[in-house]
Amino acid sequence: MKDEEIDDVLKATARGPHVLSAETLQHVSDSIKTSLRPVRPLPPTWLLAGGLVLVCAAVALVGATRAGFYGIEKMDLLQRALILSTLVALAWVAGIGFVHEMVPGSRRRAAPGMLLAIVSGLLVGLFSLLFRDYQTSDFFSAGIACLLTGLLFAAPTALLAWLLLRRGFAVNPVSAGLVAGTVAGLAGLGMLELHCQNFQAAHVLVWHIAVIPVSAAAGAFVAWALRLRASSSDRERVTRK
C-alpha cells in the first residue's frame, strides 16, 4: 500500500463533520466573556533572551565583585576573549531556548537535553584547549568548593530568569526547568571564571563545567516537584468537592 493511499484513507475517515453541541460552545463562550479584556503580548524573543544574558552577566559580576576578580586577572588576553565571548554566546543560545520553552508553539531547534549536551561539550572543548596545567592538587576539596560557589550564584540567576519570564507559559515545565537551570549554570560558571584562579585542567574541566549539568538537573527537579505539588493539590480539591 502506497503512502498516497494511506493519505486518502485518513482524509476520507476524517472528512465527516465533527459536530459539537451548541450548548458546549455557548458554555465556553460564557466562561471567557466575563473576564475578557485587552492583554499585552509577550515581548519579542530577542528582547527576553537579551534580558536573560544581562541577568547572567549581572549575577556573575556581582559575585566576582564580592569574591574578587582573581581568575580573570590571571588569564591572558586570548583566554579572556575566548572564554567570555563563548559564555555570552552560550547564554544567548540557552536564553533563546528558555524563552521558547515559555512560549507555547515556539520553534524548537534542539531538545533541552541536547542543548545542555552541546553547551557542556563546547565548554569542555574550549577549556581543554586553553588550560594545559595537568596537576591535580586538592582535586576534591577545591573542586567541591568551586561547584558549590557556582551553584550558589546559579540559584539567584534561576530565580531572576523565572521572574523575567513569569508571564510565559511552559507547556512542558520539566523541560523549561532544565533549560532555566542551564542558563543559571552558565551564570555560575561565569562567576567562577572571573573569580577562580585554579587553572588546573582537571579542576576546570570537571568542577567548573559541572555547575551547568548540576544546575540544569536541579532546575528540572524543582519544576517536576512544583508540578507534582500542583497536581496533588488539584486532586485534593477535587476529592474535597
Added chain:
Amino acid sequence: MPADSNLEILMAQYQQGDFNAAAVLIDRLSPQLHRFFVAQFASRADADDLLQETWLRIHKVRHTYRPNEPVLPWFYAIARRVRVDHYRKSGRTTARQQALEEMPTIAAPISAESGRLDDLAALLAPLSEGEREVIEMLKVEGMSLEEAARATSSTVGSVKQKAHRAYKKLRKTLSATAFRKGHSGGPT
C-alpha cells in the same frame, strides 16, 4: 486570504479584548480540538471537559501568543498540555485502565464484516500517543511539518520520524484489512 492568517488576525483581535473574535475562534477551532481529544482515546464526556479546560487555559495565557506567529501550533501546544494535566490529575492508573476499557468500544480498528474503518480514533488505534497526534495534525488538520513540530515542542526531524513509523504501522493494518476483506469477499 488563507484561513490561517484569518485565525491570526482573529487571535490578535481576541488579545485586544474583542469578544466577537473570541466567539468566532471558539466556533472554528473547537470542533478540531474536540476531535483531537477524541482521537487520543478520550470519551466524548472527557473530550467536552478537556475542550472547556483548554479554552479556559487559552484565555488565561492568551498574552503568550505573538502576533504573526502561526496560530494553530500555539492552540495545539496548550491543548496537549491540558490533556497531559488531565490524565495526571485523574491518576495514571485510572487513566490507563479507562483507556484500556474504552479501547474495545471506540478503538476497534476494523469492522470485521465490512473491512471498513469506522472513525479516526479506530484508524489511529494501533499508533502510539505521539504518532497519533502527529498524524492527526499533519493529515487531518493539514498542518505543516514545522507547525506540527512547534505544536509538539519537538524538532521537524522528530515529527518526520514519528510520521514514518506511524505510516509503517498504518500500512500493515490497512494491508491486513484489505487482505481480510479480499479473503472474506472471495469465492467459498
